[in-house]
Amino acid sequence: MIYGYKRPLYNDEDCIEQTKKLNDFQVSYVLKEKHGSPKKREALEELLMTMQKGDVIVVEKFIVLADTLHHLMDLLKIVKKDGVSIRFIDEELSSDRVLEESLSTILSHFIRFHSDIIKQSTKLGLETAKSQGKSLGRPKKSDENIKKAIEMYHSNHYTLLDIKNETGISKSTLYRYLENTEV
Structure with missing residues (x-):
């Protein structure tokens, strides 16, 4: 059968x-x-x-x-x-x-299988987290810290390191917010 x-x-x-x-x-x-x-x-x-x-x-x-x-x-x-x-x-x-089958053929199948395992377990983990009410992804920075970082940047009195140490906003995050505000 x-x-x-x-x-x-x-x-x-x-x-x-x-x-x-x-x-x-x-x-x-x-x-x-x-x-x-x-x-x-x-x-x-x-x-x-x-x-x-x-x-x-x-x-x-x-x-x-x-x-x-x-x-x-x-x-x-x-x-x-x-x-x-x-x-x-x-x-x-x-x-x-x-x-x-050749070893390389078998290994390529196993590599794809391993990738599928990771995708399947990630999907199941995300569904479980959502069902438990957990927020997914990186936590958002507070609006207060973002405003302060932008003000510090525009004042030209602070280095990027000073801004990061004071507000917790990284250079890449700061630049992303600056791009969105400069339209």
Whole structure:
């Protein structure tokens, strides 16, 4: 049997791209996670419990299936032991063909996978922070300090270092505000 597997990702929250790519294969059954988090991946667990010798799992790319290199290696060991293969569409790899690939090809896939891991965990972290009401990004400088820094700059009596020490406004921030006020 050929199984498809998909889950929400940083660049495909509704699994639209994954669905398109899975439709190009003769997938018998598709399992979809309800979330993109690495925890409680119930559809993946169901898939691992359901598969039998000779089955094939089709996924768009490494990050769909695994959250870390260690997790990917564990899954590859499990499917090998069970006589199942995994087809990675974007990487154009199959778990039973990995040894036929060159080291540079495999490493380029792993580099992209690592980048995807970072993007996915960053997206999940930002969503968690937002849901907890945390403000994102660098804190804004107070208007009082900005006004004082601009006044000090225009007085021509202070160096940029004096302005920074007095107000906490860096040279680049000061220049950015000066550009916005000089219209």
